[in-house]
Amino acid sequence: MSTTTDGRSASETGTTPLGQPPRTLREAARKALWIVIWLVFLSSPVNDLLSGHHTTAATVAGWTGLAVFVATYLTLVFRTMGRPFPGPLVAGPVAGLGVLAVVLSLALGPHWLGLFVYVSVACGATFPLRTAYWTIALTTAVMTALALADGERDLWTLVLLVLLIGFAMTGVRQLVRTTVELRRARAQVAQLAANEERLRLARDLHDLLGHSLSLITLKSELAGRMLPDHPDQAARQVADIEQVSRQALVDVREAVTGYRRPRLAAELAGAQVALAAADVTADLPAEPDLTGVPEESESALAWALREAVTNVVRHSGARRCAVGLLTRQTLDGRVLELSVEDDGRGGPGKGAGNGLAGLAERLEKAGGTLEAGAGRRGFRLVARVPVAGGADVGSGA
Template identity: 75%
Template sequence: MTEDPRAAEQRPEHQVRIGQGPRNRRELMVKVLWIGVWLIFLSSPVEDLASGHHTLAATVAGGIGLAVFVTAYLTLVFRNIGRSFAPRVVVSLLAVLGVLAPLLTYTLGGAWVGLFIYLSVACGATLPVRAAFWAIPAATAVMFLVGLRWHEKPDESLLLVPLIGFAMVGVGQLIRTTVELRKARATVAHLAANEERLRLARDLHDLLGHSLSLITLKSELAGRMLPDHPDKAAQQVADIEQVSRQALVDVREAVTGYRRPRLAAELAGTQVALTAAGVTAEMPAEPDLTGVPEEAESVLAWALREAVTNVVRHSGADKCLVQLTHRQTLDGPMLELSVEDNGSGGAGNGPGNGLTGLTERLEKAGGTLEAGRIRHGFRLVARVPAVVAGDVGSGA
């Protein structure tokens, strides 16, 4: 594929991408809602402030403290879903939560005990595992002691606070593992590219080393023979021409083999690339390419590569359907590739350079291209002859 995958987890349609920041407005809204829904535990402190049981000064102070607490919590947890803060910032924000949770609960009442849930979540989501294993039980113990100030009996909060905190430790481990997996895959892709370059260099050396050495030798011989034996020198020059032409043919064949993509390989790469980009992919089974010309197969592979590149880079889609179908048409049997997504179709008003070049490739191979927006996304359909042109008449 033209774009190496940087990530490789598969997610359902409405699941937040693990360990990565949002790519578009929709994913940002999903993450905001996912985090915001858990703010339901703040209903008790809000009701307590609105009840009028406190003095005006206490109500104002409690409101400011609650606003600071929520701001620090959302800043800390939301940012650590993707790119984390520096350790010093994390510790500072946790210190704010660790001070405000017991202070507000101790001074304003047992209705504020729910703040310890957010403190536990923040510790589990942002601290290293060893530190979290100490911080979460400590937050639970402080909650219990502060609750005694208001004669709060141990209830489900005593179990909920450590349970949610340690659950977030697991989520944090999952995020870190996913990020490390992305880095490892990027490293593997880089190493594979380097290995391919080395293989190409070796092949070119094997192809050209002998030919260039022979050309050099014969050139020297021709130079020495030219004054006294022009006929023999002319023969050497003819040999040089023949060797150079054969070397050029070998290089062209080698480069063509490297540049010509295979449809089966592109389908496998497509599955990896779409999954890595967080796009749910529906792929065809192993394609039956019996009798399909190499040029037609290569053009379809280019079409698949271009279509998937557009899906990953520009569409903002989260679903992609790839179909490969044999069809019988008035022009003979055709092999049809369809790539359909539910994205925006990109920002351009007309076909880009990629689609224009792809259309030219398909026309040269006797195929056609259809691409455009549909009701719920964008679809590209490429068709090429499924048999060699000379076999169509004999088959009829």
């Protein structure tokens, strides 16, 4: 009941992610607000105590029992949101809630049957699933027996509330657990991908430099042996060493440049993750077929997509972002067009920033163009690069 399903980070929304405890007073206050809303079922016991129908001793005992009940319930729920109590320690407080609900209902009347709603919530939020199922059913049965003993006949609404809210809480708990597991799995996948990239880079550098360094070592040894008696042959070996070294340097630069060059498919996947994390509804095209698109053009569009999505996430305040990718026939030939449009308020200031200026220069080097400005609903960025013939690359979003 007190857990939200907001997928954005705490720094962006001011809320605490699922499965994590409050880290600031503000986050704790937000969590508490969600809990307080669901204390509405306490209105009946409170009204009963304020009505004056009970003796002074019964009223004092009722207020004391209600305070203990609410304190125990809030402690369980707050701990369940972050770092739950160990399993053996949970049964005691939940059993205490059940005993208080039974005693107060027997002593003060059917107005206190609403307490069983919170007993059901505590069972669903704290116990393992199998235990939660039968304890929720048991809670409902006990409440029904007490209501019938007091002569209550119109109790089906309360029965449904106790059952449904208890089972709904088990679903919320499973959602929290799944979210935490997915967060951990994503971190592990990112770590594995980084490790794999390091291994691949190490393997490629070994393949590139192993032969060259071996050849340099061999020729250096030959030059050292030839130097006293055959200086001309030693000079040729040194010239060969210089040539091999220069080629090795070129190979390394090409390898590093290839690793740094972004790919459009990877940037589309990254855009999906970034927009989802910022709670922006994303409309993205399918993975494109880039046959006939030069690597430099693809890289320029990938940089454009990264810059546009970064601006949407950081500055726009948008709730929706549409990305389009298609080929067009222009007077200058076929072009691949990338469009990114949001419904936000635009960038943080007036005019083009350094990111857009650098992006325009990058596209210009690839023979492309950049357009950025107000769109139909918010901000729109359009980047175009030439395509060397071929079929349509994609479709607009």
